[in-house]
Amino acid sequence: MALTDPPFRPLPPAASALLREAGAPARLGAHLRAVHDVVVSLVDWAEVACPAAPFDREAVRFGAATHDIGKVLHLGELSEPGTRHEAAGERLLLEAGVEPRLARFAGTHGSWGSERAGFEDHLVSLADKIWKGKRQEDLEQLVVERLGLLNGQAPWEAFLALDDELTALAAGADARLAFQNAYPIGA
Template sequence: MARALREPGDPPLRPLPGAVAGLLVELAAPPRLAAHLRAVHDVAHQLVDWVRLRRPALPLDREAVLFGAATHDIGKVAWVAELSGPGAAHEEAGRRLLLERGVEPRLARFAGTHAAWDRPGVGLEDLLVSVADKVWKNKRVPDLEDRLLALLVAAGGGERWAEFLALDEELERIGAGADGRLAFQAAFPVRT
């Protein structure tokens, strides 16, 4: 676990917030989960920085996005099989786990919303966590990206085609590092 939390990776990955790293250690989380959360957290950093640069006046809860990306799959400590196979049981389990440990609902929600981006009322922060959870491995989801694009266009008043091109370019740039992130995650075992 310590290696998954501290090794730099290639490309280098930002460390998880200390409170999240501590929680993963306390829960005896699988090292692969820690590596995955680091990869998605790092991509979320890149996305938030890009949005801030592009739309500095856009209200954006940076802390929420980064915490959400760092904990979105935390329910997989209870549903370890979902680390290497399909399943959604970890989503509600993760939200409950975070709430039980005193995490604010506004932050715990990402454990449930990261895969529910197509529901009504999903906001910018939720979409950024969802996009980060896809593009870390260079997976593109057009409907998800269209939702994010619509919010960016509405907030900035720019031409949709110009915003599309800018978002596409940024996601391609981030996606180019997917092989390194995938290799980093795969280097750690699913079981502790």
């Protein structure tokens, strides 16, 4: 089952329950597991690289585990680009009783440049890119600026640290893509 099969870390129980209730297709569950696994590694790295960083680690993990839940309402966006799932996912989570601070990730993960998106949202967005080995320079720059500011580092120092972590995470992209693609798009 995509929500529990090895090799990736399990999703937070509340996120798994929401996905089951929403009738998430196996491919979506596999994708969310892969992104969640990357964000857990990224959060673990950030805790060491920037221990003073004030961010809600559990919110970031939950956000990664549910960021694409709106695709249950826009199934075509499981295989084709699209953004309709973002607002739909946030609404779906809010209607299910999820706190706005947690539901927001569904709405912000694709719009990291918006005023609504903060450091926590940027981490979820970054995980949603790097899980498949994609580097997104403008998004990485937002994270670098925040880390540099919090650590009192020059931007280039923060970039080097983040770049090393992202390179290591990107190295596992083929395995994550294979895991996701082993599950059907339909229910």
